Amino acid sequence: MERRLFGTDGVRGTANIWPMTAEMALRLGQAAGRVFVRGDHRHRVVIAKDTRLSGYMIEPALTAGFVSAGMDVMLAGPLPTPAAAFLTRTLRADLGVVISASHNPYQDNGIKLFGPDGFKLSDAIEVEIERAILADAAPALAGPAELGRALRIDDAHGRYVEYLKSSFPRGMTLAGLKIAVDCANGAAYHIAPDLFWELGAEVVRVGTSPNGFNINHDCGSTHPENVARAVLAHGADLGIALDGDADRVVMVDEHGQIIDGDQVLALIATQWQEEQRLTGGGVVATLMSNLGLETYLADRGLPLLRTKVGDRYVVERMRQGGYNLGGEQSGHIIMTDFGTTGDGLLAALQVLAVLLKKNRPVSEVARPFTPLPQKLSNVRVQRRIDLTSPVIEQLIKDSQAKLGRKGRLLVRASGTEPLIRVMVEAEDEALLSDILGSVSGAIASYADSPAH
Template sequence: MGRLFGTDGVRGRANDGLTAELALDLSVAAAHVLGETGELGRNPVALVGRDPRASGEFLEAAVVAGLASAGVDVVRLGVVPTPGVAWLVGHRGADLGVMLSASHNPMPDNGIKFFARGGAKLDDRLEDAIEARMGEAWQRPIGADVGRITEDLEPVEEYIAHLVTSLGADGEDAISLAGLTIVVDGANGAAYRTAPGSLEVQGATVIPIHCSPDGLNINDNCGSTHLGDLQAAVLEHSADLGIAVDGDADRCLCVDAAGNVVDGDQILAVLALAMKDAGTLAHDTVVATVMSNLGFLNAMRDAGITVKQAKVGDRYVLEEMKAGGYVLGGEQSGHVIQSRYATTGDGVLTALHLAARMATTGKSLAELAGVVQRLPQVLINVADVDKSRAASDPAVTAAVSRVTAELGDTGRVLLRPSGTEDLVRVMVEAATEQRAREIGDQLAAVVRGALAK
């Protein structure tokens, strides 16, 4: 059996690979590992949130039961974004947090993400410790020592107030977004109230779409992975920009007034330049990943900003940020971490600061994002292969070396096993999309043949 934890928690098809039994066992093990950091003389405290998926209802019940049975007091938060759970864990001094969500994955999937005290995602060491504790015999608390379960199903206003405060000394003095018309695609997910509400409270005119979750429609042709409706709505309403979060709102992608997509690299560049201008970009450095477009790297170099590249996954970005004392990092997919205000990627926080940059400069999103001249990039997912051999197979490594030499400074190649799915991702950047596609197809064929199961 492989490692249970993936790039972002434990994820799988709900009630199939990810069962109530597994959720209960995981939560008991997590209680034993993470609850040990709690204060003596009281039960550890856990905050549990979820996105609107129907399966989140029974998985939440299993997680809550497991935690309480292990002597943890549980506060159910209901539907709230992942970064909201992370922030609330730190803000309220809880000992751990749990978020039930499969992020941008389709509705039948779900996932379990844990946060340690302070609201940080778990490192590999803690995840391995939780896996090691699963199935172990343990002494069950009885009587008054069992955990108690309470509800706080209205944490959204508290979270919105925190987000708005990040734009200024306090909510009332924060940067006004009046005059901006913004279309918000909530992905029928966890931020269906938070995303439009945060922008509205600062004066923006907000047009919400896909902000009516029913438990089944999360990420269904909407949100940050399906931008067509957002593009159409921005043009229909002559909006200044559109923002789209994913199902748990830890990422954000945007659309400019002409309907053009603004990706995570461009968003990260806009925020990095804003912070450099303000003198708040620590060490004039931003953390990105190996997937960042070469155009982003060039733009940052020209602006005198150093780029540190981490493995794909916002927790690896955060680890690099912590190690170097950096305050801004992110991924092309739209995860952006501003560590002054958040311990994880926060799509709504990102949208607020992007809109604030537009408001303070008077520039359009297209003008701001234009600092990044993206190279055409092709990403091909090769399924049904042995992804564990992607970095060691001689035929694959030889093909990558050959293409890398051919491209030189005009592009690059990256092969990466997916952390959440059973496939290998082939990424190619080149001077033209046709050239990138040709090389991508060649490499995908080599991967498919050499790594066939």
């Protein structure tokens, strides 16, 4: 069955346009509820959301769907995606749901699902739910006496903050550090500043005034220059930039220079290897991670295992091979010693722990390797195009031949937006720019051609 609703990270789309409508959310709640109602105990689902205006539409629709399927709904309010995964496990819920489109603008929204173990659902379960949503027949619903109830989780914020603090080395404090924290006007706007302040830091708050429309707008991990300006303006020791649902992090040093997910992976891997805490004998990342990271880790005897783009695929590979560290260049960092999904705040705390142990400026520690020059281009398309067509495959083959062994070309369809993403790496920056432009232009022309 071709997946029509679920992408690489749940269901996502423009708010109030199918599939991101109240009707679909209701159906999803009913379908997922019936799939996860197993046994005779009271079934529970945790629902969290970010700060988008459309969350007010989707949350009650989902709640109605789950209640009608016989599940009790626990509403956590604005809360990071990894916090919902954490609460699903610790509250012994049968299902966790996050209403968020992550790093996308406010016009978009999405629905992500977690199983009772806190991990994202498998493709097979998502297909089962999707079939039920799209079926012509009316769903089987609970009887009048078996309807669920809805209640608020009043201590969700505090539970998650204490969990995060427990991951930080005992006896270590952030006292004496000034940290600029950009919450992207998203789900962590009230949690992240509290966390770092409670651990002793002086906190410069950035992107902590959500209004329903400004999530990720010129702020957060997709615009790290915003927190970089705050670092320089306030003389901070470092900056931390989260995305709208705080499952990814990008950092900047005291000079405002960016530290991306690849550098974070390298830093944590090196420290954990020294402390004999790294399991599996390597690190898991995606096709997007820089060749510089792969070379750096190889020099330390650590292979870099690559997966398709998407933190769910990184997690799957980690679980298969017993790896406890993996992530994406975009800032999804997964540490299975602590959590089940990407967590920007957990990753930031691990980086801070390394910095305190080294007792050196961030700029001297947090960029352990020199990346190969890499550029990205997003080609917006109006409809899905076949990237395995002979025309596109020949284009990719010819371009890769020009790059040779010292460069890489990656062309893929976004799983969350109507985009074709083109990434080129090469030592020769002129060649890099030439291939990026020619491939992006050719794909745009191909997509616009009525013959395809």
